[in-house]
Amino acid sequence: MEKKPFITLEQVKEMAASYPTPFHLYDEKGIRENARKLKAAFAWNPNFHEYFAVKATPNPYIMDILKSEGIGADCSSYTELLMSDAVGLKGHDIMFSSNVTPAEDFKKAAELGAIINFDDVSLIDFYEEIGAPFLETMCCRYNPGGNFTLHNEIMDTPKDAKYGMTKEQMKEAFTKLKAHGVKHFGIHAFLASNTVALGYYPKLARILFELAVELSKEVGVHIAFVNLSGGVGIAYRPDQEPNDIMAIGAAVKEAYDDVLVPAGMDDVAIFTELGRFMLAPYGCLVAKVLHEKHIWKDYVGLDACAANLMRPAMYGAYHHITVLGKENEPCDHMYDVTGGLCENNDKFAIDRMLPKIDIGDYVVIHDTGAHGFSMGYNYNGKLRSAELLLKEDGTVKQIRRAETPQDYFATLDYPGLKDEK
Numbered sequence: 001m002e003k004k005p006f007i008t009l010e011q012v013k014e015m016a017a018s019y020p021t022p023f024h025l026y027d028e029k030g031i032r033e034n035a036r037k038l039k040a041a042f043a044w045n046p047n048f049h050e051y052f053a054v055k056a057t058p059n060p061y062i063m064d065i066l067k068s069e070g071i072g073a074d075c076s077s078y079t080e081l082l083m084s085d086a087v088g089l090k091g092h093d094i095m096f097s098s099n100v101t102p103a104e105d106f107k108k109a110a111e112l113g114a115i116i117n118f119d120d121v122s123l124i125d126f127y128e129e130i131g132a133p134f135l136e137t138m139c140c141r142y143n144p145g146g147n148f149t150l151h152n153e154i155m156d157t158p159k160d161a162k163y164g165m166t167k168e169q170m171k172e173a174f175t176k177l178k179a180h181g182v183k184h185f186g187i188h189a190f191l192a193s194n195t196v197a198l199g200y201y202p203k204l205a206r207i208l209f210e211l212a213v214e215l216s217k218e219v220g221v222h223i224a225f226v227n228l229s230g231g232v233g234i235a236y237r238p239d240q241e242p243n244d245i246m247a248i249g250a251a252v253k254e255a256y257d258d259v260l261v262p263a264g265m266d267d268v269a270i271f272t273e274l275g276r277f278m279l280a281p282y283g284c285l286v287a288k289v290l291h292e293k294h295i296w297k298d299y300v301g302l303d304a305c306a307a308n309l310m311r312p313a314m315y316g317a318y319h320h321i322t323v324l325g326k327e328n329e330p331c332d333h334m335y336d337v338t339g340g341l342c343e344n345n346d347k348f349a350i351d352r353m354l355p356k357i358d359i360g361d362y363v364v365i366h367d368t369g370a371h372g373f374s375m376g377y378n379y380n381g382k383l384r385s386a387e388l389l390l391k392e393d394g395t396v397k398q399i400r401r402a403e404t405p406q407d408y409f410a411t412l413d414y415p416g417l418k419d420e421k
C-alpha cells in the first residue's frame, strides 16, 4: 500500500514558523477513527475494554483523546500511573501491567483502584509484605513457554521472555489470591510483538480461553476477563498489508464461541492493551535536511537523530520516509538518511531510494506515533523535541514543548552551568 503523510509541505512550513523542526506530530482524526474501528471490531463483547499502553506515547493530551473514546490506560510505572490519574482515569480504567515492580508502584496502583496484573507468583507475597491491599479484581500474567508459532512460522519465543508465569504458577497464584479474598480474576499474556498477521490475537485468545476454563474449574474462581495485551502491529513498510481489525475481532469471537461459551463462561470480558496499533500510524517525525555529503556513499543529515526516534538504531526497524513536496518525483537517488549522533547506527534509513534531496527539504518519517518520542534519550546532549497535535479542525496545538539546555542541566547543581541564550 502506498504510504502517504497526513500533512503537506504547506502545512509543515506553516507549523515550522512557530515550532522549529524536528517535532513529532500526531493526527487526532486518525487516532479517533482507528479507536472507533477497534471498538467496533469487539462490539460483540459487551464489556470489551481497550487500555492504551501508555509507554507507547506517554502524553496526557493523547491519553485525553483516547479517554474521550472510552479507552483506558495500561501503565507499567509510577509516573505512568500519575499521568493516568491526572487525565481522570481511575479504578478499572487503569490496568497495571508491570514487571520487576517496586513497592511504591504497587501501592500507587492499588490506591488508584487499578487492576493489578501480577507478573510473577512471588510478587503476591511481596505485595502482602509491603502492606498493599488486595482488591476484588486482580490479574495474573501467563507465559506458556516454547515458541509461539503461526502457520508453522515462529513469531516469538515465550520460553526466552522474562514475563509471566508457568501454568502451575498461575494455579498457585490464583489459589493465593483467592485466599486473600480476590473475587474476580483476569488472565493476561503478551506473546509476540508487532504482528501483521490476522492470526495472532485469535491464537493467543484460544490459548488464554482454554487456560481460563482450566483455572476456573481447577481453582474454582470467577474469570472476569481475558487480556490479550498488545502486539497487534502495523504496516511500517509499503509492501505490507495492514491488519484488518474487524477480521481479527471476528476471529477472536470464533475462539470465544468455541471455547468459553460451551464452558458456560460467556460473561468473560475481552481486554486489550494496544499501543502501537492505536498510535503508530497517526504520528510522524518531521525533520529538515541540514547537510548532505558525498563520500563512499551519499548521505543526507537531518536535524533529528536517533535520540528522537530510536527504533531504526535499536532494532534496525524500517520507517518509511517521504520528502515533502517531492511526493510525485521518481525515487532515483540512493541515500543513507542520518542524524548527528556520534554513533554510526544513527541512521533513519540505509540505502533508501528517494527523490533527489536538497538542503532545506522537509522530510516526514512515518509511523512514529508509538514507541517514537517515548523512547527518546539525551545522548550527545541532544534535546527532546516538541510534540504537536494536528487537531480535527486542522489547527495545530503544541502538546509538549521542546527541551532547552536548561532542561538538560536541570538535575545538575554546578556553578556557572546555565544556558546563556
Ligand SMILES: *Cc1c(COP(=O)(O)O)cnc(C)c1O
Residues within 6 Å of the ligand: 053, 055, 056, 074, 076, 097, 098, 190, 193, 194, 229, 230, 231, 232, 273, 274, 275, 276, 277, 370
Ligand atoms: C508494550 C506493552 C503493550 C503494548 O504493546 P504494543 O506492541 O505497542 O501494542 C501492552 N502491554 C504490555 C504489558 C506491554 O509491555
